Amino acid sequence: MSPKYLMEGALNAIPVGYKQSDVGIIPEDWETKPLGELVEIYSGDSPSKFVFSTEGTPYFKVEQLNNGSVYADSTPYFIHSSKKVLAGSVIFPKRGASILSNKIRVLKHDSFMDTNLMALTCHHGLDELFLYNQLTYRGLDSVADTTSIPQINNKHISPYLVPLPRKAEQTAIANALSDVDALISELEKLIAKKQAIKTATMQQLLTGRTRLPQFALREDGTPKGTKPSELGEIPVDWEVVTLGTASSFINGRAYSLHEWENSGTPVIRLQNLTGRGDEYYYSNLQLPEKQYCKYGDLLFMWSATFGPVIWRGPKAIYHYHIWKIACEVGYSQSYLFYLLDDMTEKLKRSSSSGGTMLHVTKEKMESTKAAFPSYEEQTAIATILSDMDAEIQALEQRLGKTRQIKQGMMQELLTGKTRLPYDKE
Known part of the structure; x- marks a missing residue:
């Protein structure tokens, strides 16, 4: 196939009103510019140079960028320094x-930052939220040197090409994505609030400090005591019983390695329960039948990864670092799930490793004591927590769909495939 034919085919694939650029097909009235022409580049300093206080200029470290917000607006570190990076910098x-x-x-505010951070302060012709979305959409790894330890220096930032509409269109795009x-x-705040309410509810209902109305009174209408x-x-x-009395671990x-097969009964490993891996051996x-679990069974991860899970897959075998928990008569599996969930969350919070490398023995779990109401009250409590x-x-799920919508909008708006109306004056 001749080069001329290939060139003609490529040109025919470009829609009317668009052009080929070094960053792909973009609208004819957009341009591309190296980022170094559009921003001032700043790097931070080591915290050893400063005395921290409870007020002054906010000082950011990498860990303060962990939240999901667009803005970096929360840090426990403050310094007194005249050297600042302007609010609005990326x-x-x-x-x-x-x-x-x-x-x-x-x-969010004029700030300073750790030596492991870099900031870009936009010149007049570049909207900071437009730049934020461009970098988010294309990924920092598209800027960085990832041949060994990933790193970004001025030499990576300066030549980095950005597709650039007029400032007014940048702002229109940024505003749409900001909405x-x-x-x-x-949604993230609402989920966090609902989770906090659920945690508080568990602490009340699973200890009996708060009773559901139908179980709170004696037959003569007087409140039950403690x-x-x-x-x-x-x-x-x-009643107080051991977990080994209420259930079997x-x-x-x-x-x-020679026992693994490419087909047959799936074997559940820790990563299959935590979302870190979808592949099964x-x-x-x-x-023996007890070595299999079926849909709805209660499993417990007891080494490194820690906590209860309700299995929602087909009949399977569970690996060594997992227990199956079978409840005895009079004990609700759903109630036991929430009891174990509450217990393990408390252990994770109190762990010096942050709950990332916990380990518990079967004997310890079986001898752990817990308070149980009647089976009917167990079921009622579990139903409320399950509804939550x-x-x-x-x-x-709504949050996940909204994030997908944003990703689709970024793909359309930041490449100019879809244009927004904006004030051209």
């Missing part, structure tokens, strides 16, 4: 794995 990590996670923010960002932020126990005061009609099985071994979970899950 800030991001300039080295390490944080580059790959796209931690890009816009400074979606605001919705995302509100009684002392090894766990403290509990409702008079509750059934060990998973360790596997050798398989086994054709014939095992369903509401949170629906909000999380």
Whole structure:
């Protein structure tokens, strides 16, 4: 095929009103410019140079960019310094794995920053939120040197080409994406609020400090009292038993490499329960029925990754670092799930490792004591908490869809595929 034919084909693929550029097909009235012509580039200084206080100029480190907000507006560090980066500057990590996670923010206030951060202050012709969205959409890894340890220096920023409409159109695009960002932020706040309410509800209902109305009164209409126990005061009609009395903890099985198959019964590993991996190993071994789990069974991750999970997949085998928990008669699986969830969250919060490398023995779990109401009250409590979970899950699904919508909008607006009306004066 001749070069002339290829060139003609390429030209025919470009829509009317668009042109080929070094960053792809863009509108004819857009241009591309190196970022170095559009911004002032700043790097931070080591915190050892400063004395921190409770007021003054905000000082940002990489960890303060962890929240999902567009703006970097919260930090526990303040300094007294006349050297500041202006509010509205786009800030991001300039080295390490944080580059790959796209931690890009816009400074809410005049600020200063750690040596691991870089800031870009826009010249008059570049809208800072337009730049924020361009970098977010294209990814910091498209700017960085990722041959060894990811890093971004001035030499990477200065030649980086940006597709550039007029300032008014940049602002129109940025405003449209900011509206979606605001919705995302509100959903995140609502989810956090609902989760906090659920946590507080669990602490009240699972301890009996708050009773559901249908279980709170005696037959004569007087309130039920409490009684002392090894766990403290509990409702008079509750009992303290060990988890080993309420349920059976059934060990998973360790596997050798030669036992894995490409098909057969899936084997559940920790990453399959945490969302870190969707791939399964398989086994054709014939095992005792207790070594299998089915949809709806209660599993517990007990090593490194820690906590209960309700299995929502097909019949499977569970690996060595997982227990299956079978409830005894009179004990609700759903109630036990929330009891274990509350217990393990408290352990994670109190762990010096932040809950990332916890380990608990079967004997320890079986001997752990907990308070249980009647089966009917267990079921009622679990139903309320399950309804809360369903509401949170629906909000999380809505949040996920909104993020997808924003991603689609970025793809359309930041490349000029879809144009917005704007004031051309």
